[in-house]
Amino acid sequence: MDLSFDKQHLWHPYTSTLSPLTCYGVKSASGVHITLQDDTQLIDGMSSWWAAIHGYSNPQLNQAAHQQIDSMSHIMFGGLTHQPAIDLGKKLLELVPDNLQHIFLADSGSVAVEVSLKMALQYWHSLGEPRSKFLTLKHGYHGDTFAAMSVTDPDNSMHSLYKGFLPEHIFVESPTIGFFDTWHDDDIKPFQSALQRHHQQIAAVILEPIVQGAGGMKLYHPNYLKAVRALCDKYGVLLIADEIATGFGRTGKMFALQHADIEPDILCVGKALTGGYMTLSATLTSKSVADTVCAGEAKCFMHGPTFMGNPLACSVANASLSILQTGQWQEQVASIERHFAKALPKLRQHAMVKDIRYLGAIGVVETHHTVNMEAIQAHFVKQGVWIRPFGRLIYMMPPYIIKHDELAQLIDAIDSALQKPECFNLQ
Template identity: 75%
Template sequence: MDIAFDRRHIWHPYTSTITPLTCYPVTHAEGVHLHLEDGSKLIDGMSSWWSTIHGYNHPVLNEAAHSQIDKVSHVMFGGITHQPAIDLCKKLVDMTADNLQHVFLADSGSVAVEVSLKMALQYWHAKGENRSQFLTLRDGYHGDTFAAMSVTDPDNSMHSLYKGFLPEHIFATSPNTGYFDQWDEKDITPFAQQLQKHHQKIAAVILEPIVQGAGGMRIYHPQYLKRVRELCDQYGVLLILDEIATGFGRTGKLFAYEHANIQPDILCLGKALTGGYMTLSATLTTKHVADTVCAGEAGCFMHGPTFMGNPLACAVASASMSLLERNDWQTQVLSIEQQFADLLPKLALHPRVKDVRWLGAIGVVETHHRVDMEKIQAHFVEQGVWIRPFGKLIYMMPPFISQPEEINALIEAVRSSLDKLSCFLNN
C-alpha cells in the first residue's frame, strides 16, 4: 500500500494532518482477526467501532450482499419500495418494544439522531406547541452532526470547541449509581428538577440507555432509566433512546432499555444493524407520534436521505438480524461478560487504574492519566491486538464470536500497557 500517500493526503478521524497518527494497513479480515500488510494479524477488540458483532467475512452476510448486488444495489426510496427494506423493517418491528410500529431508515447513527430530534420537534409543531429544546445528560454522546452535537455534553466532550455555535439545550448531571450498585433515589434528583422546571419547552428527553458511550463509557443503574420514563410520562415529554452503540445485544440484553423494562417513544439504531458491513440506521417510533407528525401542517415527515432504505444495506442488515434471532449471541455475550467480571477487577489494583467496569460485551479500564495514542496503539499492535483507547479510557467491545483465549489476550494486552510509562501522558 502507498502509506506515504495516505499520510500526506488522507485525513483520518480524530487525527492531525500536521502530525498524523500511524495508520496500520489492513489487507483482509476474517472472524475476529485483522490481517496487516506485513503478514501479522490482530485480535479485534473494537468490533470496528462497535459494529462488527458477528465478526468479519461472515458467510451469511457475504451471501446476502452477493445475492442482492446482482438484483439492485440502490434505488430511491421515495415512491418506491423493495423486499429487503420490507424484510428488515418486519424484523425490527418484531424485535423492538411493542409500541414501536413505524420505521424510518437512514444513512448513519448520527443521522438517526437528527431524525429523532426533527421528529420530536415536528410532533409538537403539529400539536400547536412551540417546544424547541431537549433535555439530556452530561457525559453523553450522540454523534458528530450538528443537531447530534448539540445534545452531546458541551463541556466534557470532543465537541466543546463548537460551544456557542450550536443550539443550547438543557443538561442534567449524569447518573452516579453504577449498574451493580445499590440504587440511590437521590441520583434522579438533578434530572427531575430540570424536567420540572423546563418541561413546557422541552420537546423530548434524549439519552443513551444504561451505557454512556464515547462521552465516558459510564455504566449506570437500570432504576435511573426507569425513573426517567416515569418522569417523562408525568410531565408529558417524549423519550428518545439512543441505542446506536448499545443495541443488538451489546449490554447482554437485545436492547439496553430492556434492563429497565421500559419502552421509548422514539428509538435510534445503527452501528451493528448491518453487522458492521456498511452504513445504515433506523429510527423507530409509535403510531401516535408518527400519525401526529403527519397530521400537521406539512402532512408528512420532512426528511428523506438519498440513500434511505438502500437495498444492499437492508439485505445485509436483514441477514444480520436473522443471525441474532438464532440467540447464540446471548451465550456469547454472557461468556465475555463473565471473563470481564473475573479479570478486570485484578487490573483495578494497578496504581495507574482509577476504575474498571463492565456489562455484557463491554469492558472498561479508566486510568488516572490520558493515554499517549501513538505509543499505546503501537504497543497493542506489538501484542497482536487492536484496541483504540481515548482520553483516560482503555475499553474493549469485541465481536460476540470472540473465544475465551482471545478475550484473555485483549485483557493481557491492556494489563501490559499499564506497566509501560511511555503509553501515558503526564497530565
Template identity: 60%
Template structure:
C-alpha cells in the first residue's frame, strides 16, 4: 500500500519531524482519516485494529461519547485560563478524584502538561524538599533499563547505556544506577535481588534525594515485569535511610497492569507519584505529580516559600474536564474484569509465539502483551507487514508488544495476536 495517499505526504516527509525518526530518511507514515472505538481508518480507506492505544493512552479507544461531550461542554465555557492566581471547577474536581483513587497520603496535586514534565516536577520536589530541610542532596537512584521521559531531568534518570538518550549522557547530571531486578513478576522471590541496590544506598545515602522507578513494569526501556517484593524492599530501604520514593506510574496507571496503580501489587505508597498518558483517555496532554502533605509543607516552609515550577498550560480546564469524564467512566466501568479478560486472552492468543525459534520470550501482565524476539526488527518493513495484516502495532528494538484499549473485542484482540505470530515467524 502507499503511505498517506491523499494527504500531502511530500510536505509531511519534508517538513514534519515525527518522533524518533530521521529527517533525511524518515520512517514511513500512514495517514489517519478518522478513528472510532478500536479501529483506525486510514486515508486510503483501509482499517486497522489499534493495538497501541496511541502510546498506551486511549483506555476506551477513540470517539468516546462521554469524553466528546465533556470536551464540547467545556469548550462552551473556556478552553484555557492561567492557573496562577485563578482556579476552576474542572481542576478542583480532578484533584478530588486523584486524591481519592491514588494510594493513601498522596494529598497534594500538581497538574502539568505531559508525563516528562510530571517527572521533572517530581525530581524538583525532591531536591527542593531537602533544600528546605537544610540538608541539600543532589543525586537520584534508579534501576537499569528504566525510562522516564525525554526532558533533561527525566533523561538523567533513564538508563544511559545503549538507550535512546545515550548521546546526551555527558551533558546530564550523573545519577546512580542499580542493576535491573533479575527476579521476574511470576518467579520465586529472593531477597538477594536487592543486594546491589542496598549497597548503593548504604554508600551514598547522605547525598541521595530520592529513588525513582517505574513500579513493576519497566515500559519503554524494555517492557520488563519485575517482582513486587523488589518494590516493597525499595520502600523499606527508603524508610530505613530516610530517602524519598518516587513512583513513575505514567505508563502503568489507570488499570493497565490489572491494578488501578502498579504500586498496589506491593501494597506501598510512594512519597511522590507521577501520572499521565491515560489520564485523559488519550484525548489531550495532561499529567499530575502527587505528593504528601509533609513534603508539600516542608517545601512551602523553606527558603523559597513556594514550589518553583509553573507550566503555562498547568491545570488546563479543557484537559481537566476530559480527564474527569475519563476517570468517571473508568470507575463506573468494570475495568478490572475487562483487563483481566484481556490478560487471559493475551496469554492464550500469544502462546503460539512461544513455539517460534525467532522468539526469546512471551510475557503478559494485565492489558500488556509482549513478544521479545531474538533480534531487533526493521521497523519500516515490519510496520508495513502489520498494516497489510490489518493491525496497528508499533515495535521497537527486539520488542513487539500491544497495549490495546480496554474495550477491545475478543476477535479484534485475536487478530492482533495472530498478526504478531505471523510477523514474528518471518523474522530472521
C-alpha cells in the first residue's frame, strides 16, 4: 500500500495538506475488527462514523449486494422505478411514525437535510406565505453542504469560518438538562421565546432529537423534545427531525424521537440505513406537507439527485433493515448501555475528565483539554482499538454486535489515554 502517495495526494476529511495526520492503511474489516496492512487488528469503536451498526462484511448484507449487482447496479429514478426501492419504502413506513407517508430517497445525510429544508421552504411558498428562516439549537450539527451548514451552530462548530457567507438563521441555547436528569420547564424557555417572537418568519424548526452529535455529543431530556413539538403545533411551524446519526437503534429506540413519543413533520435518515455499506439517505414527510409542496407554482418538488434510489444501495438497506426487524439490536444496544453505565463513571477519577455521558450505544468522555489527534490516535492503535476523538470529546459508537470484552478494551484504551499528557493539548 503506497501510503506516501496517499499522504501527498489524497485529501482526507478535516485534515490539512500542509501537515496531514497519519493515516493507517486498512487491508480488510470483518465483524468489529479492522485489519491494518501490517496485520495489526483494531477493535472498531466508531462504526465507521456511526454507520456500520452490524459490523463489517456481514453475510446478509454481502449477499444482498452480490445478488443486486448481478441484475442492476444503478438506474435513474426519474420516470423509472424498481423493486428494491419499493421494498425499502415499505420497510421504512413500518418503522417510522405513522404520519410520515412520502419518502424522498437521496444519496447522503447532508443531502437529506438539504432536501428537508427545501421541502419546508417550498411548503410555505405554495401556501403563498414565503418564509426564509429556520430555528435551531446551538451546538447542533446537520452536515457540511451549504444549507446544512447554515443550520449548524455558526460559532461553536467547524463551520465558523463560513459565517457571513451562509444564510443567517435563528439559534437558541441548547438544552441544559441531561437525559437522565430531573426535568424543569425553564429549559424550554429560550426556545419558546424565540419561536414566539419569530414564528411568522420561520419555515421550520430543525434539530437532532435527544442527541446533538458532532456539535458536542450532548444528550438532552425527552421532555424538551415534547415541548418543542407542542410549541411548533401552537405556532404553526414545521418540525424537522434530523435522525441521521441517531436513527436505526443507536439510542436504544429505533429513532431517538421515540423517547419523547412525538411525530415530526419531516424526518431525515442516513448513515446506518445501509449498515455502513454505501451512501444512501431518505427524507420522509407527511401527506399534508408533500401535497402542499406539490400544489404550488412548481407543481412538483424541485430536487433530483443523480443516484437517487440507487438499487444497489436500496438492496443493502433492505437487508440491513431486515436484520433490525428481528429485534436483536434491542438487547445488543441495551447490553452496551449497561456496560457504559458500569464502566464509564469510573473514568471521572481522572483529572483530565470534565464529564461522562452515555445513552444506548453511545458513550462519551468530555475532557478539559482538546486532544492531540496525532498522539492520541497513535496511542489507540497501539492499544489495538480504533477510536477517533474530536475537540474535547472522546466518544464511542461501536457496532451493535460488539462483545463485552471488546467493549472493555475500548474503555481501557480511553482510560490509559487519559493518563498520558502527551495525548492532549495542555496549553
